[in-house]
Amino acid sequence: MSKNRRLAIRSGLTIGDLAARTGLAVSAIRYYEAEGLVHPWRNAGGQRRFERADIRRLSFVMVAQKFGFTIARIREVMQGLPDQRTPTAADWRRISTGFRADLDQQIAALEQMRDKLDGCIGCGCLSMKACTLYNESDQAQHYGAGPRYLMGDPAPEAGAD
Numbered sequence: 001m002s003k004n005r006r007l008a009i010r011s012g013l014t015i016g017d018l019a020a021r022t023g024l025a026v027s028a029i030r031y032y033e034a035e036g037l038v039h040p041w042r043n044a045g046g047q048r049r050f051e052r053a054d055i056r057r058l059s060f061v062m063v064a065q066k067f068g069f070t071i072a073r074i075r076e077v078m079q080g081l082p083d084q085r086t087p088t089a090a091d092w093r094r095i096s097t098g099f100r101a102d103l104d105q106q107i108a109a110l111e112q113m114r115d116k117l118d119g120c121i122g123c124g125c126l127s128m129k130a131c132t133l134y135n136e137s138d139q140a141q142h143y144g145a146g147p148r149y150l151m152g153d154p155a156p157e158a159g160a161d
């Protein structure tokens, strides 16, 4: 096979092509590259070239981020994809199951939070006994930031020190 034929076969996508196909900014693609989520190669002129499969890789990253996964967790899961060939449907299925347990946990936590909040929306009582928003003297601060009792941390018994 001639060198020109090989180059024609492996022409790849430019970063602009990839940006247009994914809707991502070029700077975002560079960021994902720096984070090790895509691995472009360089053509003879030293320009980045991406595989067509990188469209799906970046789409997967975007969806995973929408679900609240960190870049570190996404990178960990994506390490299950092959580097040397285009991932198959089976490859994608396998790494999707890597997220399933995390998603199930998130869904359960969100349902629990929704059910607790249902009682408070429009209530406004801030009952010391029943309310998951009530946080007298910011006693929940040792759990961390956010509405801790609503997020599932145990509230002290009413009347306890």
Ligand code: FES
Residues within 6 Å of the ligand: 119, 120, 121, 123, 124, 125, 126, 127, 130, 131, 132, 133, 134
């Ligand atoms: S505001 Fe009434 S239960 Fe929370």
